[in-house]
Amino acid sequence: MFRIVAHRGVTAAAPENTMAAFARAALLGVDAVELDVRLTSDRRLAVYHYYYLDGFTTGAGPIFAHTAGDLESLRVVDRDRGVDHRIPMLEEVLDRFAGRLGLEIELKGPEPEAAASVAKLLSSVRSHWDRIEITSFEPALLTTVRAVCRDHDIALLLPPSEAWMRSDVVAHAALQRARLAQAQAVHLHPVQINEEVVATIRAGGVNVHAHGVNDERSRELAVALDLPWICTDEPESALDFRRRAGGARAS
Numbered sequence: 001m002f003r004i005v006a007h008r009g010v011t012a013a014a015p016e017n018t019m020a021a022f023a024r025a026a027l028l029g030v031d032a033v034e035l036d037v038r039l040t041s042d043r044r045l046a047v048y049h050y051y052y053l054d055g056f057t058t059g060a061g062p063i064f065a066h067t068a069g070d071l072e073s074l075r076v077v078d079r080d081r082g083v084d085h086r087i088p089m090l091e092e093v094l095d096r097f098a099g100r101l102g103l104e105i106e107l108k109g110p111e112p113e114a115a116a117s118v119a120k121l122l123s124s125v126r127s128h129w130d131r132i133e134i135t136s137f138e139p140a141l142l143t144t145v146r147a148v149c150r151d152h153d154i155a156l157l158l159p160p161s162e163a164w165m166r167s168d169v170v171a172h173a174a175l176q177r178a179r180l181a182q183a184q185a186v187h188l189h190p191v192q193i194n195e196e197v198v199a200t201i202r203a204g205g206v207n208v209h210a211h212g213v214n215d216e217r218s219r220e221l222a223v224a225l226d227l228p229w230i231c232t233d234e235p236e237s238a239l240d241f242r243r244r245a246g247g248a249r250a251s
Helices: 019-028 068-072 090-097 113-131 139-148 167-181 195-203 216-224 235-250
Strands: 003-007 032-039 045-047 102-107 132-136 153-157 185-188 207-211 229-232
Touching (some): 003 102, 003 235, 019 235, 090 113, 102 139, 113 139, 153 167, 167 195, 195 207, 207 216
Parallel strands (some): 032 102, 207 229
16 A cells, blocks of 8 residues: 655645644654755755745745745744744754654755755665655756665656647656656656556656545555555545555455
8 A cells, every 4th residue: 555645744734844744744644744945045955845935934035045044034924823934954854753754855956966965964864764755856966866875765756748748658758757867766646647657667667656646536546556655735635545445455
């Protein structure tokens, strides 16, 4: 049965990519959380999804124009609960959750230095590598991580398919881009996944994970194709589905 990854934490309980959202995921019992990292101007890795701080935090401007010290004084806006949340640094997340909770760390890039920065931090938690996956849409970032952390799990994120692409092209592009990245797995959206696509990619020595698994049909597809790893915005529903599916198999 698949492992469940909470996309940016449990965002029903706290703003995405915050320590509170990750803590809630650990309490809920998911297998891992997905989080995004961006490089600050002083080459620290901030856990934040967007280029711009505007609208989501008390700050403004692109995150790459700020130092880690600048970010310390900012707060993530939580209008629903009126609670302040800091923008965490990746080392804080590793210190608190590595070994306690699986981590899917997405390198947003595009700065080449981001890969070396994350590889350096990973060296301090080597004993927990079996529960950490590094992902990116940028194959070059993943090959750099692979060069430094040779035994680490890395996975390529595939962009949404263009309208003209049929399953044969989706499978071929996913496999070849994963090979370029030297990735063990490629992450696809459920609309890109079917038996033909999964079989082709696996035949090439690459596994298939899924993101955006947010409804019953997508979860059933993941079970039918024996996908090992799903990333979801609905972790509670995914956990309930897994319990029900496990019970059905046992009976």
